[in-house]
Amino acid sequence: MAVATGDIELQIKGVTEAGAALTNTSENSDTRLRITSLAEIGIVRLVSVKMSRALSGTELTVQALPPSTTHFTGDGGSYAGVVTLSTQDQVLINNIGTCWSGTDQNDGYTIKYTYKIKTIAQGEIVNIDQQTLETVTFTISDAN
Amino acid sequence: MSLRNGILTVLALSLITSAVQTVKAVDTNTSTTTLSLGIPEVSLLKVSAGVINLSLLQRNAGQSIETSKSDSTTRLLVTSVIRTTNRTLSAKITSGTVPTGTLLKLVARQPNASFVGSATTLGAEVTLDATDRSIVTNIGTCYSGTAASDGFPLRFTYALDSNTATYSSLRANSGVTIIVTLTMTAAQ
Numbered sequence: 001m002a003v004a005t006g007d008i009e010l011q012i013k014g015v016t017e018a019g020a021a022l023t024n025t026s027e028n029s030d031t032r033l034r035i036t037s038l039a040e041i042g043i044v045r046l047v048s049v050k051m052s053r054a055l056s057g058t059e060l061t062v063q064a065l066p067p068s069t070t071h072f073t074g075d076g077g078s079y080a081g082v083v084t085l086s087t088q089d090q091v092l093i094n095n096i097g098t099c100w101s102g103t104d105q106n107d108g109y110t111i112k113y114t115y116k117i118k119t120i121a122q123g124e125i126v127n128i129d130q131q132t133l134e135t136v137t138f139t140i141s142d143a144n
Numbered sequence: 145m146s147l148r149n150g151i152l153t154v155l156a157l158s159l160i161t162s163a164v165q166t167v168k169a170v171d172t173n174t175s176t177t178t179l180s181l182g183i184p185e186v187s188l189l190k191v192s193a194g195v196i197n198l199s200l201l202q203r204n205a206g207q208s209i210e211t212s213k214s215d216s217t218t219r220l221l222v223t224s225v226i227r228t229t230n231r232t233l234s235a236k237i238t239s240g241t242v243p244t245g246t247l248l249k250l251v252a253r254q255p256n257a258s259f260v261g262s263a264t265t266l267g268a269e270v271t272l273d274a275t276d277r278s279i280v281t282n283i284g285t286c287y288s289g290t291a292a293s294d295g296f297p298l299r300f301t302y303a304l305d306s307n308t309a310t311y312s313s314l315r316a317n318s319g320v321t322i323i324v325t326l327t328m329t330a331a332q
Binding site: 001002003005007008009010011012013014015016017018019020021022031033034036055057058060113115117120121124126127128129130131132133134135136137138139140141 | 171172173174175176177178179180181182183184185186188189190221222223225226227228260261262284285286287288289290294295
């Protein structure tokens with residue numbers, strides 16, 4: 001398995017109206033996750049994902065989406081939907097069989113990141129990371 | 145299968161195995177990517193009201209004019225995202241002079257339930273002059289909402305100076321315009 005893109009920058013824009021909430025989100029779908037899986041009969045695999053550190057005041061989600069090219073061959077499994085990243089592995093793609101994604105520029109699962117301000121409660125004291133570098137790790141493993 | 149074909153088959157399998165090993169030497173069952181995540185600091189203020197009229201009117205013969213008049217219709221809208229240091233909201237008079245024998249005071253009140261984020265510390269009522277006077281402290285990451293009733297209610301009070309010795313210096317006027325400027329500590 002390999003991530004086929006370079007570093008990703010997600011910058012939440014500020015607001016211009018006093019009193020307004022920072023509800024802007026920053027999204028990026030440039031990342032492609034390439035895969036080659038040869039699974040024995042009866043074996044399915046999953047891709048899990050985690051990040052290196054818990055965020056403060058903000059939230060980073062990741063979602064696996066179908067490849068944008070037609071090179072993907074085999075049983076690519078099912079998508080687990082939007083995952084809010086934490087330091088614990090969470091399933092991103094289920095039931096992967098034997099498959100390969102191709103190795104051309106846009107081959108592989110499309111990985112969509114969304115970065116946003118966490119929902120803040122009234123009176124909650126929030127310290128927001130202004131600028132941070134985070135590492136996201138994808139792992140493929142047998143599901144059973 | 146002839147011996148020749150057998151050798152060819154073994155060779156082919158050997159090549160395939162070699163190719164798989166070459167791929168595995170580069171990619172494994174884990175892969176990482178680095179994300180740069182950022183949010184700008186934000187420090188925004190807006191006052192919701194227009195001109196506020198405060199006049200001290202006459203009372204019965206033998207009494208002073210009204211001793212004070214207050215207005216709490218102004219709302220101060222705030223959006224703040226801090227890095228590490230809480231902000232302070234201050235107020236001062238930047239234009240006009242409060243008539244002799246009178247005082248202009250200001251205090252911020254608790255905002256309504258639309259206010260989200262860090263609780264702030266409201267200061268005591270201050271008498272306004274040309275120097276910044278702190279009215280709200282410990283402003284962290286928060287926003288007040290933008291509706292008509294959102295934000296910090298600001299109560300302005302126009303009052304006679306409690307020092308009665310100054311009463312004789314009062315003079316009638318048709319309206320003195322005072323501009324009060326509110327400032328929140330900038331991004332740091």
